[in-house]
Amino acid sequence: MYMKRVASAGLAVALAVGGGVMAGAQQRGGARVQQPEPPPTVPAVPAPRIPLAPAPVRGASVTPALEGWFQNPDGTFTILVGYRNRNQNQTFDVPVGPNNSIEPGGPDYGQPTRFDLGRHYGVFSLTVPKDFGTKRLTYTINVNNQPQTITLGLPSGYQISPFRRNDTGNTPPVVKLDPSGPEYQGPPRGAAKTLSATVGQSITLPLYVTDKGATINQSASPTTPAADGAVTTGRGQRGGITVRWYKHRGPAGETVKFEPASPMLVNDPEPAKLFEKPGDRTGKATTTATFTTAGEYWLRAQISDGSQLDEQCCWSTVLIKVDAQASAGSKGP
Template sequence: MAAVHAVGSNQKRTERLHKYVVANQDCEELRPVNCSYRVMVVVLVRSICILEESSMRSLRKRTISLISAALVSLQAAPLSAQLPEHLRDFPLATRGASGESVAPFFNGWIRNFDDSVTLIFGFANQNREGVTDIPIGPNNRLEPVKYDGRQPTHFPVYQRRGFVGIQERGAFAVVLPAEEAETEVTWTLTSGGQTWTVPGRTTATAYEMSNGERAQGSLKPAIRFSLDGEESTSVQGIYAAPKTTTVGEPVTLSAFVQDRGNREAYPENKIMHYQVGTEWLLHQGPEGVAPKFSNAVVTGRNRAREAGESASGDWTEVTTQATFSEPGEYVIRLRVDNFLAADSKFDNVCCWSNAYVPVIVAP
């Protein structure tokens, strides 16, 4: 009776599978990527049914051969043939070491106190290795043209943890005056045989962000180039007076930084001010060259190991020695974060601020 019951169950199972295949027989037109896998599942389950119906060794061997043939046929089928025509230029594959494109990203927008709007942009270098340089011009442009020139030309590869770990968020920002707050600003990048354009605009509330306090009082850190000078507490940042140097001669770049979080109002906080992290990056420069920095990256955790996790909240001077191998005009970006705080993380596009240093390098 058990054998009869098993055969009957398998017959019903096979009938259900047959109905499934009939119901999805047009999947080659509607869902080409999933179709082969559906067929493979049907083949595998039917094969299991055959194994359950008989323990004959020869039949089992034939079934295994059937499974192998199905898998081989699926593997042999070119993936491009399974894709709709309009997607065949974008095959599913691992990222190449080089030759891939750099994609611009719109990270979000902020309504400022004076009703101006800040549009925040980042990028993702899709190569696994190396750096891509795209000079400002037809292949790297902001429109309207009056906003052109703030974007990076140097695009490193990133492999961070977290969501979209290859993306560099908040590399720069464009500020629209209140009377132009509805203007759409586009960033276009052409590289690796692809052209990408991303619009920055205020029409989507899902992209709206804030300069205000985070859940436990964190705010974007402050940066100044002199203690009594202009202050950056934002992604758009401030610009220092240009520095000058010659090829091979180190130049000192310095700034004052501060964690300005307002954490006293949140009783769960045991630390009122955290050690900040700093990173000096090449933002713009001649194609194919990059300066060398001393202490290019010092994380907040590294500073906490030396001085304790809790900071005084006072201004701290940070410096680097930059050495250039080629003459030209460069822009160096200083990014300052307070990622030691629980409510400040890179994936949340908070909390860090930018500041920029132009450097003119003579031969």
Template structure:
């Protein structure tokens, strides 16, 4: 008991010591405010919030879980965490982006958007996949190798409710509706398979679906309170340009009602410019009724040559289907 008390006292003393250092730094800053500002580098690392970086960080592959197929096989679902808040690196399939054992190319992305991107692709494994077996996705960047281990551990079995809950695409609808809803069927085509840099390409997305989900009330996103993101510490004017207080990447989400489609670079050497950007929602006057059928047109252009795999994320306002087109861009 005496040892426990001393441990608690030591922890309290440590906290008091850290607070004392902060108070001293702040006091000095206030006393000499005419010639200096409080600098984050003057405050102990232990008291700083998690640092954010625009670029230079690695990529963490993520095993999301597994589902069962009707034929007895399994789907392993994967996503990733790009630890950068701005940089979108390309890591081609090869020694720095591969699966093992077996085929190193399992349809994984090679172009990585900032931060967490869940349920990006699936890998089918046979019904006789060993219960103690592993399918490993390995990505190396900036000298850092990270891995995701796919396996049939019972606790990792997931279903559509897990996926939509984590993806925040139920929009308040009940699970009874979720379990009978069918993901939309989607086909895509491009007006050109080969173009020059800067030349526009028209992407056409056609969707068909059942009559689910049912509509939910619209929400005025502009009326929602937003978290303040202003820096709490202001660096001096002559401070070096370091990644600090970087706003979080704004991830696009499907529309709450009607069909919508998002185009993104899935594989390729650089980003592409999509118009419209983000999720394009069905509107009156567009082909179809927006619930059981819809057609969308998106324009894309490229600033750098290369071979691009573009992916359409087609949503029925609850479930999402995916389809790809490949475009070669020349100088």
């Protein structure tokens, strides 16, 4: 019993001494010792976007794209440019200026001011002199406070053949805007035609198209020529000619109403007589365009032969300039 009491007393003394030591560690000579700061809280890092994740609905960028370059018969070079709007539900009208510029020598090189959803190939081209060499231009598009800049030039590995695919021998469709007008094929080169319009009144936009299709390594079986008046195109059809109209430039916030935006090409033997070398498929596609506000517009039509729409071939793009005049009671520019 005596040993238990001694042990208990010793434990009490030890606890008392220990408490005094701990108190002394916290306060010595009346001065309080600063305790260590707790480690800082590290903010959570947002998870990186998964490469195959869907594009944001809104708030993302528009990225210009260098699609390649080719040499012209006169020794000059043409640079082909497109873009990708990375939003799912946000289109943009960006006037030429600080947020839509090509420099030096710009800011206007004929680039679009309207940026629709998705990837757009062969939107415009610019021609540089034969001695351009290693010089560079910079193309900047800034939407949602996200400036995107690329370099335009003649880099090795970017030379393309927009008038003939080397693997299939395929060539782009040939297009006419008027029965007696010139033929257009391949990338756009400025305004092919200038029209006048009145706000609220539609104008008719016919396209005469012929295409011969691939000539070598053609995996698809030959098709039987369509009857007169038959529709010879449709989305998803191999070898079908597709036509699509877009607003290229124009007053900000104003849309151009195309009826329809993707007109069907109707087989017609008469347009074949309009071309120097008519192809296997020839027809006419017609749409109308209506403008809600006066101003200068550029319209873009892209015609694909249905083989494969990519940055090189096989499609043709034409640009039309329209001067829309105000009518009584219509909106001005």
